[in-house]
Amino acid sequence: xxxxxxxxxxxxxxxxxxxxxxxxxxxxxxxxxxxxxxxxxxxxxxxxxxxxxxxxxxxxxxxxxxxxxxxxxxxxxx
Amino acid sequence: xxxxxxxxxxxxxxxxxxxxxxxxxxxxxxxxxxxxxxxxxxxxxxxxxxxxxxxxxxxxxxxxxxxxxxxxxxxxxx
Numbered sequence: 084x085x086x087x088x089x090x091x092x093x094x095x096x097x098x099x100x101x102x103x104x105x106x107x108x109x110x111x112x113x114x115x116x117x118x119x120x121x122x123x124x125x126x127x128x129x130x131x132x133x134x135x136x137x138x139x140x141x142x143x144x145x146x147x148x149x150x151x152x153x154x155x156x157x158x159x160x161x
Numbered sequence: 162x163x164x165x166x167x168x169x170x171x172x173x174x175x176x177x178x179x180x181x182x183x184x185x186x187x188x189x190x191x192x193x194x195x196x197x198x199x200x201x202x203x204x205x206x207x208x209x210x211x212x213x214x215x216x217x218x219x220x221x222x223x224x225x226x227x228x229x230x231x232x233x234x235x236x237x238x239x
Contacts, residue, residue: 090203091203092203092205102204105224105225106206108224109206109220109224112220112223112224114216114220116208116209117206117207117208117220118206118207118208119205119206119207120204120205120206121204121205121206122202122204122205123202123203123204123205124200124201124202124203125168125169125170125200125201125202125203126180126183126198126199126200126201127170127197127199127200127201128184128187128195128197128198128199129195129196129197130194130195130196131194142187142190142192142195145190146183146186146187146190147183
């Protein structure tokens with residue numbers, strides 16, 4: 084089984100209200116130096132062994148990622 | 162600036178309805194072999210250089226992670 088990890092995150096320049104909220108919560112808790120907090124998705128899945136990269140990229144473009152506002156990268160580990 | 166990446170995901174054994182939904186959507190799209198899809202959060206932030214690991218761990222336990230149902234790990238890169 085190949086273990087796939089997909090990381091999806093807001094594009095640079097796209098507002099991330101969830102990140103802003105967490106950032107101000109961190110400041111309130113005393114972690115004043117935390118900056119540029121951005122929140123995305125971390126998707127794990129299993130696929131049969133083999134060359135899965137093209138398929139995973141397709142999955143990202145078709146379903147997992149909104150390419151208007153999000154960027155992504157992924158890792159495939161045996 | 163140190164770049165921090167935090168990965169938060171549902172614990173083993175905890176139901177992940179969002180993951181199940183995405184899994185069945187992938188099957189509908191023809192990717193029948195995708196299994197064990199789990200969806201978590203991917204949080205990026207910046208902190209001043211220095212030994213931040215203890216602080217990031219504290220942030221996770223206090224705010225970013227619900228330790229009843231979620232596990233996490235993080236990376237601090239210069």
